[in-house]
Amino acid sequence: GENVEQHPSTLSVQEGDSAVIKCTYSDSASNYFPWYKQELGKGPQLIIDIRSNVGEKKDQRIAVTLNKTAKHFSLHITETQPEDSAVYFCAAPSTSGTYKYIFGTGTRLKVLA
Amino acid sequence: GAGVSQSPSNKVTEKGKDVELRCDPISGHTALYWYRQRLGQGLEFLIYFQGNSAPDKSGLPSDRFSAERTGESVSTLTIQRTQQEDSAVYLCASSPQLINEQFFGPGTRLTVL
Numbered sequence: 001g002e003n004v005e006q007h008p009s010t011l012s013v014q015e016g017d018s019a020v021i022k023c024t025y026s027d028s029a030s031n032y033f034p035w036y037k038q039e040l041g042k043g044p045q046l047i048i049d050i051r052s053n054v055g056e057k058k059d060q061r062i063a064v065t066l067n068k069t070a071k072h073f074s075l076h077i078t079e080t081q082p083e084d085s086a087v088y089f090c091a092a093p094s095t096s097g098t099y100k101y102i103f104g105t106g107t108r109l110k111v112l113a
Numbered sequence: 114g115a116g117v118s119q120s121p122s123n124k125v126t127e128k129g130k131d132v133e134l135r136c137d138p139i140s141g142h143t144a145l146y147w148y149r150q151r152l153g154q155g156l157e158f159l160i161y162f163q164g165n166s167a168p169d170k171s172g173l174p175s176d177r178f179s180a181e182r183t184g185e186s187v188s189t190l191t192i193q194r195t196q197q198e199d200s201a202v203y204l205c206a207s208s209p210q211l212i213n214e215q216f217f218g219p220g221t222r223l224t225v226l
Binding site for chain 2: 031032034036041042043044045046049089093099100101102103104105106
């Protein structure tokens, strides 16, 4: 069945350094890959997404890259700040007759001041 | 504009009781999702509704769980005969269409004693 694996589960970086989180997916027909940020006590919020017709998308300090051949996509955060500390989730839609989303297990990012 | 709202924000119940959780999606959003998030864990898909199509109930963990949606408006998730393992945050999300950004509510924290 469909599966999304996310690594690492925890990540600590010094303020100003970069952070990279990687997800792999199994459904080759998936065509939309969002990244969500969840702060404590809140629902997840979309920070960036990419569709399968492009290989990279950037929004200020955040970028997402997609490798369809290898079936993985990554979140890149540059010049990290303490407010980037949160849990990040990747997701991919299941397209085998349904449109539910499969979420990764999450990465807890800590940016150390 | 108004986002996704959920009520109650917190619910404490005794084992064996029934509970009903409510989700008000963003107006005009045709897709609505329910997820369960146990403490420190990822998002577990429960069910989604899309317009007037039959809902995808493939994620409901047992027949104690059920959900309804009236047209493209409010949805209720009902858990009958609650068990301690049902304790979690239940998140609702809506989307203007399939394969698009999901907008999450703040969640309902359910505690079963």
